[in-house]
Amino acid sequence: MESLRTALVGGQACEVCGRLPHPRRLRLTVAKLLAVFPVEFAxxxxxLALHPPYVVAVGVLVITTTVxxxxxxxxxxxxxxxxxxxxPHVQASSGIDALWRIRVTVADRVGSLERVTHELAGVEANILGLHVHAVENGVRDELVVSAPDSVRAASLSAAVEDAGGNDVQVxxxxxLALMDGQTKALSLAARVVGDPTELPHAVAELLGAHLITDRVLLSGPLPTDGTLLKIPSPWAGMFAFTRPGEPFTPAESARAHRLAQLAELAVPRPAHRL
Known part of the structure; x- marks a missing residue:
C-alpha cells in the first residue's frame, strides 16, 4: 500500500485514473537521445577497434543495440x-485566472470560513464553489477558487494556513469541479443505472479517489487513517478505493454505498422459469 501511496502522491498523476500526463514531444526526444547516443557511440x-568481418560487425551492432x-x-x-x-509545462503569465481545488479542516465555529475567505482575497483568489463535510475535529471544507495565473499552490496553502486552517491540500x-454536487451525483447515478459495471469509475469520480485494482496490495498491511474505503460489488465481492492524505468522510462513504446499492438493483436478474 505504501508503494501505491508513493505512486499516486509523488507525481502529477490524474486524480481518477492515476496516470501521469503524457510527456511533451521535445522532452521525450531529448530523453531518448540521451539514452541511445552513449550506447551507440560505445x-x-x-x-571498429576490433575490426571484425563486415557481416559480423553489422550483426553485432544491430542485435546488441536493439536489445x-x-x-x-x-x-x-x-x-x-x-x-x-x-x-507540468510552466508558461508565462497569460492574465487568465487558473482554477484550484483546496481542502482544509477548520474549527466548527462562526467566522472560520470568513477568515479563510479574507486570507484568500489577499492573494486575489475568489471562492467559486464550496462543499462542507463534518469531521471529528471540526469541518472539512472543499473549495474551488480562481486565482491569477501567477499565483501558485504554495501561496494559496500559506493563505489558508494563516487563516487557521489545518491539513491543507491544494x-x-x-x-468540471464547478459542477453542482447534486447534479454530479445524479449524473453518476444515471450512469450506473445505465451500466452497473461503471460503479467503480463513478465512485472514483464522485469522491476524487483512486480505484485499487491490484489485489496483492489489498492482501498487505492497509492504512488505518481513513484513506481506504471499501464498498460491496454486485459481481466482484468488493471494490476498494484510496485517497492518500485525505480521509473519507462519513457522508462520502454513505454516498459511495448508495451508488453500490443502486448498481445492485440495476444488475439484470435471471428470468425464473415457470
Whole structure:
C-alpha cells in the first residue's frame, strides 16, 4: 500500500485514473537521445577497434543495440527522468485566472470560513464553489477558487494556513469541479443505472479517489487513517478505493454505498422459469 501511496502522491498523476500526463514531444526526444547516443557511440567504437568481418560487425551492432536500447537503456532512462518528463509545462503569465481545488479542516465555529475567505482575497483568489463535510475535529471544507495565473499552490496553502486552517491540500483543477454536487451525483447515478459495471469509475469520480485494482496490495498491511474505503460489488465481492492524505468522510462513504446499492438493483436478474 505504501508503494501505491508513493505512486499516486509523488507525481502529477490524474486524480481518477492515476496516470501521469503524457510527456511533451521535445522532452521525450531529448530523453531518448540521451539514452541511445552513449550506447551507440560505445558499441561502434568497440566494433571498429576490433575490426571484425563486415557481416559480423553489422550483426553485432544491430542485435546488441536493439536489445540494450529497447529492454535496458531506454526503460531505465525513462524511469530516471520521469519527474522531468512528466513535469507540468510552466508558461508565462497569460492574465487568465487558473482554477484550484483546496481542502482544509477548520474549527466548527462562526467566522472560520470568513477568515479563510479574507486570507484568500489577499492573494486575489475568489471562492467559486464550496462543499462542507463534518469531521471529528471540526469541518472539512472543499473549495474551488480562481486565482491569477501567477499565483501558485504554495501561496494559496500559506493563505489558508494563516487563516487557521489545518491539513491543507491544494490541487490545480478544471471547470468540471464547478459542477453542482447534486447534479454530479445524479449524473453518476444515471450512469450506473445505465451500466452497473461503471460503479467503480463513478465512485472514483464522485469522491476524487483512486480505484485499487491490484489485489496483492489489498492482501498487505492497509492504512488505518481513513484513506481506504471499501464498498460491496454486485459481481466482484468488493471494490476498494484510496485517497492518500485525505480521509473519507462519513457522508462520502454513505454516498459511495448508495451508488453500490443502486448498481445492485440495476444488475439484470435471471428470468425464473415457470
Amino acid at each position: 558499441l561502434h567504437a568497440i566494433v 540494450l536500447v529497447i529492454w535496458v537503456v531506454e526503460p531505465s532512462a525513462m524511469r530516471f527522468l520521469r519527474a522531468w518528463l512528466h513535469a 490541487w490545480p483543477t478544471t471547470a
